Amino acid sequence: MTMKRAEAGMPSRGFPRASILVLVIALAAGVAMLSGLAGGLVRIGWPLLPEHFVAPVALHSALMVCGFFGFGIALERAAALKQPIAFAAPALAACGTGAALALQPGLAGIFWLxxxxxxxxxxxxxxxxxxELHTAVEAAGALAWAGGxxxxxxxxxxxxxxxxxxxxxxxxxxxxxxxxxRFVPLxxxxxxxxxxMVVVQLGALVVLAVPWHEHPIAGGLWWLSMSLFSGWLLRYDLACRPRVHRFxxxxxxxxxxRLxxxxxxxxxxxxxxxALRGMPLDSPGPxxxxxxxxxxSMVFGHAPIMLPALLRTPISPPGPFAFVPVGLMTLGVTLRAVGDAIGSGGVGAGAGALQAAAILTFAFTMIRHLRR
Incomplete structure (x- = not known):
């Protein structure tokens, strides 16, 4: 797949027309991310937008999940499949972002669906x-996007x-x-x-979708599956293998x-x-x-692999400040957890600013290294 080719250090040189097309349509992902970030900051107390410009605020979550992540995942899959029809998914996601920013949430939802x-x-x-099993799991994820x-x-x-x-x-x-x-046997x-673990996650989603989803057991099962995923990855993922020399x-x-x-x-x-305390699944802390x-953390870790493959251009080695955005995000998430735990809006607002700075700093870092 595309990411494997980049990991092997073999991105092709040049900047073909396909890469220019990727750059053009990827602007939609950038707009979605910036709008979602602005909306999130407004929601936690940063007055960045006038009151009448409410789309990024009201659709903050939808813009981030569907407009940014949905677009990015669909684009990566389309580039890997190398069939023109596959680009329908990222194109539709971009249309959804445009509809959301035009204050048409119903139309945006249809495009995203x-x-x-x-x-x-x-x-x-x-x-x-x-x-392959891993492809079936990714397909289940796409079905979850459609269902949500x-x-x-x-x-x-x-x-x-x-x-x-x-x-x-x-x-x-x-x-x-x-x-x-996939070439490392399990x-x-x-x-x-x-x-x-995949079955537990999907079972929890089905239970949550029925009318009596308010029962905390369903939410607890859903969160439990997240911990199980983490435990499996920490044990078996390549990034966590000991005695592997990396640079x-x-x-x-x-x-x-790992973070x-x-x-x-x-x-x-x-x-x-x-969940054991009877709190809703979407409590802000977790x-x-x-x-x-x-x-x-996944975005920050995978971007140096995926972007050179998508753009078909090399990336320069990381400098001494390449890990700074990850550090900023870690500090921001820690403060956000503290703010959510004690109910402090001020701490949450400061944490949100750090998180936005981490994302923007990382975007600048990637652009800088790709230009080199």
């Missing part, structure tokens, strides 16, 4: 060519929507990490554990991923405790730890 279904079709084609978007359009409780959307991200990452190590115990971006990726798996473990445990701590 179609994008998710198109991504499911892409995975179906990949499975037809080469049936459908529940959002049907105005289901946000706890249900966020569970399905978060499952889209987690299942995609879980599948991709196994995809990158023991039968590890393989059974891998399948069992450059490989070391950066391993550090980011992300730790955040996922802590988020899952916190979520289980909240949810922020999952979406900002875990997911963005």
């Amino acid at each position: 179609l994008a998710a279904l198109a991504l499911v079709a892409v995975y179906a084609e990949v499975l037809r060519r080469a049936p 978007t459908l529940w959002w359009l049907l105005a289901r409780p946000f706890s249900v929507v966020v569970a399905w959307w978060a499952a889209f991200l987690v299942l995609t990452i879980f599948g991709e990490r196994r995809e990158l190590a 023991s039968e115990k590890a393989r059974r554990g891998y399948i069992a 450059g971006w490989a070391l950066h990726t391993a550090r980011s991923l 992300g798996y730790t955040w996922l473990m802590l988020a899952g445990l916190w979520g289980v405790v909240n 949810l922020h730890m999952l979406l900002l701590g875990f997911v963005f």
Whole structure:
């Protein structure tokens, strides 16, 4: 796949027309990310937008999950499949972002639902060519994106929507990490554990989707699956293998991923405790730890692999400040957890500013190294 080629250090030189097309349509992802960040900062107390410009505020979560992450995952899959029809998914996701920023949330939801279904079709084609367990897990993630978007359009409780959307991200990452190590054999115990955790996650999503989802057991089961995912990754993932000499971006990726798996473990445990206390699944503490701590650690770790492959251009070795964005995000997530635990809006606002700075700093770092 595309990421494997980049890991091997063999990105092709030049800047072909396909890469220019990728850059142009990727602007939609950048707009979605910046709008989502602005909306998130406004929600925690930073007056960055006038009151009448409410789209990034009201659609903060949708823009980040569907407009940014959904677009990015669909684009990477399309580039790997190398079929023009596969680009329908990222194109539809970009249209959804445009509709959201035009204050048309219903139309945006329809575009994003179609994008998710198109991504499911892409995975179906990949499975037809080469049936693999990791591809089936990624396809289940795309179905979770479609399901969450459908529940959002049907105005289901946000706890249900966020569970399905978060499952889209987690299942995609879980599948991709196994995809990158597909030539490293797993023991039968590890393989059974891998399948069992996916079944637990999907079972929790189904239970949450039925009318009596308010029962805390369903939310606790969902959060428990997150801790199980983390434990499996910390034990079997390539980034966590001991006695492996790493340097450059490989070391950066391993550090980011290990940190992300730790955040996922802590988020899952916190979520289980909240469920035992009768608190809703979408309580801010563990949810922020999952979406900002875990997911963005994955972004920071995978971007040096994926971007050179997508753009078909080399990336220069990391400098001494390449890990600074990861450090800023770690500090921000820690402060955000403290703020959520003690109910301090001021601490949460400061943490949000740090997290936004981490994302923007990382984007600048990647652009700088790719230009070199």
